[in-house]
Amino acid sequence: MINMQRSAPNILITGTPGVGKSLMSRMLSEKSGLVWLDVSKLAIENECLEEYDEVYQCRVLDEEKLLDGMENLMNEGGKIVDYHGAEFFPERWFDIVFVLRTDNTILYDRLKERGYSGKKLEDNIDCEIFQTILEEARTSYREEIVHELMSNNMDQLADNVKRICQWLEQWKIDNT
Numbered sequence: 001m002i003n004m005q006r007s008a009p010n011i012l013i014t015g016t017p018g019v020g021k022s023l024m025s026r027m028l029s030e031k032s033g034l035v036w037l038d039v040s041k042l043a044i045e046n047e048c049l050e051e052y053d054e055v056y057q058c059r060v061l062d063e064e065k066l067l068d069g070m071e072n073l074m075n076e077g078g079k080i081v082d083y084h085g086a087e088f089f090p091e092r093w094f095d096i097v098f099v100l101r102t103d104n105t106i107l108y109d110r111l112k113e114r115g116y117s118g119k120k121l122e123d124n125i126d127c128e129i130f131q132t133i134l135e136e137a138r139t140s141y142r143e144e145i146v147h148e149l150m151s152n153n154m155d156q157l158a159d160n161v162k163r164i165c166q167w168l169e170q171w172k173i174d175n176t
């Protein structure tokens, strides 16, 4: 099934925790009118979290239940999906994918600020160093729809939002 029936495109905003997905999604949602879906919050609201993992200090996700709950929303179109993973969503859901990136030292400070420490902090910094999410996005979606965006400071953030809004305008022209 292709995206012909969507009245507005679906956008995936992904990247390592702390790169600024939620801040950018909120700004983009305000500017564009697209609906922001914070998948981590959705998982809690829809009771998709299972037992607690002591090592990773987080709970295990029931992916099937989460995806089933999102299906109708995604078919409507016009959604900004904000999640720190790229590979478990159906490829057909997205018209474009943005992978946010942040320099390690800046990301380290943001995650410390958030209260991350020990293995969780190290794993997330490694995830950014090894470009794990970028690779994941590139193997999960067509190369030409995956874009890397730097998000070290507010100037870059504003510029990214502006560019995505321009892309949205073009999408409307091309799809009506």
Ligand SMILES: Nc1ncnc2c1ncn2[C@@H]1O[C@H](COP(=O)(O)OP(=O)(O)O)[C@@H](O)[C@H]1O
Binding pocket: 015, 016, 017, 018, 019, 020, 021, 022, 023, 024, 110, 151, 152, 153, 154, 156, 157
């Ligand atoms: N481009 C940016 N410049 C400066 N600070 C940012 C930027 N993007 C995010 N932040 C800050 O970094 C922290 C993490 O951002 P957040 O959007 O919660 O990340 P994520 O949703 O990817 O985990 C927040 O305190 C946020 O205000």
Ligand SMILES: [Mg+2]
Binding pocket: 021, 022, 023, 082
């Ligand atoms: Mg977030």
